[in-house]
Amino acid sequence: MLSRVANSIYWMSRYMERAENVARFIGVNLNLTLDMAAAFGEQWGPLVNITGDKEQFAKRYGEATRENVMHFLTFDLDNPNSIFSSVRRARENARSVREIISTEMWEQANRSYLMVRDAAKNKLATENPHDFYTAVKMQSHLFDGITEATMSHGEAWHFLQVGELLERADKTSRILDVKYFILVPDAQTAGTAIDNIQWAALLKSASALEMYRKHSKRIDPFKVADFLILNRDFPRSVHSCLSRAAQSLHAISDSALDAFSNKAEQQLGRLLAELNYTQIDEIIAGGLHEFLDGLQTRLNRVDDAVFETFFALRPITNGGTQQQTQS
Amino acid sequence: MPLDFNSYDTETFYDELIESPGVPRPGARILVERIESLHSGDVIDxxxxxxxxxxxxxxxxxVYGSQDGTEKIFPFDIIPRIVEARDWAYIERGLKQRIHALNLFIDDIYHEQKILKDKAIPEDIIRSAASFRPQCVGLDVPRGIWCHITGTDLVRDRDGQHYVLEDNLRCPSGVSYVLENRQVLKRTFPIVFEASRVRAVDNYPTHLLETLQYLAPDTVSAPKVVVLTPGMYNSAYFEHSFLAQQMGVELVEGSDLVVMDGFVHMRTTRGFQRVDVIYRRIDDDFIDPKAFRADSVLGVPGLIDVYRTGRVALANAPGTGIADDKAVYAYLPQIVKYYLDEDMILPNVPTHVCANEKEREYVLANLDKLVVKATNESGGYGMLVGPHATPEERTKFAEHIRKNPRNYIAQPTLALSRAPVLMEDHFEGRHIDLRPYILYGKEIYVMPGGLTRVALKKGSLVVNSSQGGGSKDTWVLFG
Incomplete structure (x- = not known):
């Protein structure tokens, strides 16, 4: 397929997934603050550290109030990673590959955009945030489902998978980081009821609470981290995402899974091999936040390698049609 | 309360659906009965x-010039325009004849120019045409076909006679609206649609693909066809993408293509792949900076050289603009006669060529009655509708004409036919035209339907989407 088209498909799904995950971030924070506002006050600043551009936010908004942060992450078109920016770019990319994706996919990408755009005008998001952010998540799920059911699982679909899964792995790692930023565990809260409530809220925002409970009954921070990073079956865990992304990369190049035929496969394969042979205790011992930080850097390198391997055949000329902002 | 056509006033115009208040034309009877049987709220819904x-x-x-790549829907009216079988048969015959003659004309103009040597049309008109492409002289195009895809604009006057308003032989757009309008209308009036026996338009992409494949060199067994677009910010991008999707071919931008080793290739995730036929939706000027405008970033450098060797086919061929120059158009009766030895079936609108001194004097003296058009423009740009213009506008146009007479033609203001349009809670007549699409491959094919454009502004005669026009579905009926 055309390099340009593969690039657009990759970004279409990345942006769609990004919109969903920003909604999840805000969701987790809404949940957490509901539970602990009385004790600790609302904490919205950390969310900007994790998801967006801290300096950009400080310059344009100043104080990290609930309204400011929610607007910055949801409707601000000058923030390239806001929900509105993301669905808009997902749609722009979809528009540029309409002849490759199914009509139903395009219509869904279009509807997602229109939904957020309309919400930017009415007050749904501020008056009923729970409904709005749930709707954003559902739009993305619909897109996934429609994609699964209407698009041939060929080369284009594999590029779509790679984009979506790399994005999801990155964002799951950041959701886990929310807890670190919001409340550095201390002797006082660790193991208490409030601690458990917070971890449960975090699992919930990764749609992971029920699946986690099937895996281990009691809420235990180590096990939560283990579940979201290393679990092989849960579709939002970092390992599951990367393993399926690797499968798609190898399907594209038609090469064996235990070897590599390009730089993207090499980078991703190496990262995955490390995860395969890592235990959660080792991660915690080295510092969970430090681990997640390193993971995000490695994922960026995989993304660069995908670009160089498959898309860069096209010299960057009359740019402007492609937005490649990375978080 | 249902909507009805009893108080619908056709005034003095030819109405495509309603013969006189409350009396539909035969082909529209089922539709009108259905609408009158519905609750008005239902129709509005x-x-x-x-x-x-x-x-x-x-x-x-x-919409050009707006940030954000703002998009608008092309306003759409759910009351279809209906063309009866007899009328269509006439239109179809006329269009086939026209395209046949125009193709012979273009080929002649870029080769021996026999028509000029025989003085069948004035030589000056060609010599002075901005749309004449010296780069195309001597070009032998695949299968001798230049204009593979044409959209011809037809209008109907007060007495019901059809006229050709203009031919579009470069990159005519709008066919995707025809296909999508039909999809929507089938859902809107399913019962009426079935009972009215409407001819299908859905085969167009298949015919288009066959037309394009027919152009590939004989040595290629499975030709690679692509649609070339200026990109997603072009006003017709939706259509480019739609046609590529419907044909199941790749949609490419100029920068996806590269000339290498004497062939055209596209850049893919697995390296370079050869391309055999390009349905290009980029104008001549921008298609190859080496052959045409050097500042174009949309095109493919070296494309025309490959085209000359016959290793890639282009649809339409470059240079076809000479045939839709509005001054050339005025001589179409002579052109048809010269190449086919036939009288022209579908008449032109009577046209005064301002390059001709006598006609120019007439035009200048009658600006308040005429429509003046620039010969090399389309889309409703560069025109003056005399009866609706202010004296100042007319004076200004008169200056333009005197300064550059070759650039203008004038036509009488026709009383364009009308069709009912749903306005809030009642019907009003609005002026319309019709653009059928003609494909020229193994044979000449006229899609049974076309884009009916509506001037939505009351009394307006300008139907272009860029000037506030909308569209209707066009139902061509079986006989």
Missing amino acids: RQRAAEAAMYNMGITFT
Whole structure:
């Protein structure tokens, strides 16, 4: 397929997934603050550290109030990673590959955009945030489902998978980081009821609470981290995402899974091999936040390698049609 | 209360659906009965549902000059325009004849120019035409066909006679609206649609693909066809993408293509792949900076050289603009006669060529009655509708004409036919035209249907989407 088209498909799904995950971030924070506002006050600043551009936010908004942060992450078109920016770019990319994706996919990408755009005008998001952010998540799920059911699982679909899964792995790692930023565990809260409530809220925002409970009954921070990073079956865990992304990369190049035929496969394969042979205790011992930080850097390198391997055949000329902002 | 046509006033115009208040034309009887049997709210709901469907389907065009690549839906009216079998047979014969002659004309103009040597048309008209491409002289195009895809604009006068308003032989657009309008209308009036026996338009992409494949060199067994677009910010991008999707071919931009080793290739995730036929939706000027405008970043450098060797086919061929120059158009009766030895079936609108001194004097003396058009423009740009213009506008146009007479033609203001349009809660007549699409491959094929454009502004005669026009579905009936 055309390099340009593969690039657009990759970004279409990345942006769609990004919109969903920003909604999840805000969701987790809404949940957490509901539970602990009385004790600790609302904490919205950390969310900007994790998801967006801290300096950009400080310059344009100043104080990290609930309204400011929610607007910055949801409707601000000058923030390239806001929900509105993301669905808009997902749609722009979809528009540029309409002849490759199914009509139903395009219509869904279009509807997602229109939904957020309309919400930017009415007050749904501020008056009923729970409904709005749930709707954003559902739009993305619909897109996934429609994609699964209407698009041939060929080369284009594999590029779509790679984009979506790399994005999801990155964002799951950041959701886990929310807890670190919001409340550095201390002797006082660790193991208490409030601690458990917070971890449960975090699992919930990764749609992971029920699946986690099937895996281990009691809420235990180590096990939560283990579940979201290393679990092989849960579709939002970092390992599951990367393993399926690797499968798609190898399907594209038609090469064996235990070897590599390009730089993207090499980078991703190496990262995955490390995860395969890592235990959660080792991660915690080295510092969970430090681990997640390193993971995000490695994922960026995989993304660069995908670009160089498959898309860069096209010299960057009359740019402007492609937005490649990375978080 | 149902909507009805009893108080619908056709005034003095030819109405395509309603013969006189309350009396539909034969082909529209089923439709009108159905509408009159519905509650008015139901009809209005269907109009809204159709608009919502178009918006969700993303059937839009891009508005130039706006940030954000703002898109609008092409306003759509749910009352279809109906063309009866007898009328269509006449239109079809006329169009086939016209395209046949125009193709012979273009080929002649870029080769021996026999028509000029025989003085069948004035030599000056060609010599002075901005749309004449010296780069095309001596070009032997695949299968001798230049104009593979044409959209011809037809209008109907007060007495019901059809006229050709203009031919579009470069990159005519709008066919995607025909296909999508039909999808929407089938949902809007399913019962009427079935009972009225409407001819299908859905085969167009298949015919288009066959037309394009026919152009590939004989040595290629499975030709690679692509659609070349200026990109997603072009106003017709929706259509480029739609046609590529419907034909199941790749949609490429100029920078996806590269000339290498004497062939055209596209850049893919697995390296370079050869391309055999390009349905290009980029104008001649921009298609190859080496052959045409050097500052073009949309095109493919070296493309025309490959085209000359016959290793890639282009549709339409470059240079076809000479045939839709409006001054050349004025001589079409002579052109048809010269190449086919036939009288022209579908008449032109009577046209005064300002390059001709006598005619120019007439035009200048009658500006308040005439429509003046620039010979090399389309889309409703560069025109003056005399009866609706202010004296100042007319004076200004008179200056333009005197300064550059070759650039203008004038036509009488026709009383364009009308069709009912749903306005809030009642019907009003609006002026319309019709653009059928003609494909020239192994044979000449006229799609049974076309784009009916509506001047939505009351009394307006300008139907172009860029000037506030909308569209209707066009139902060509079986005989």
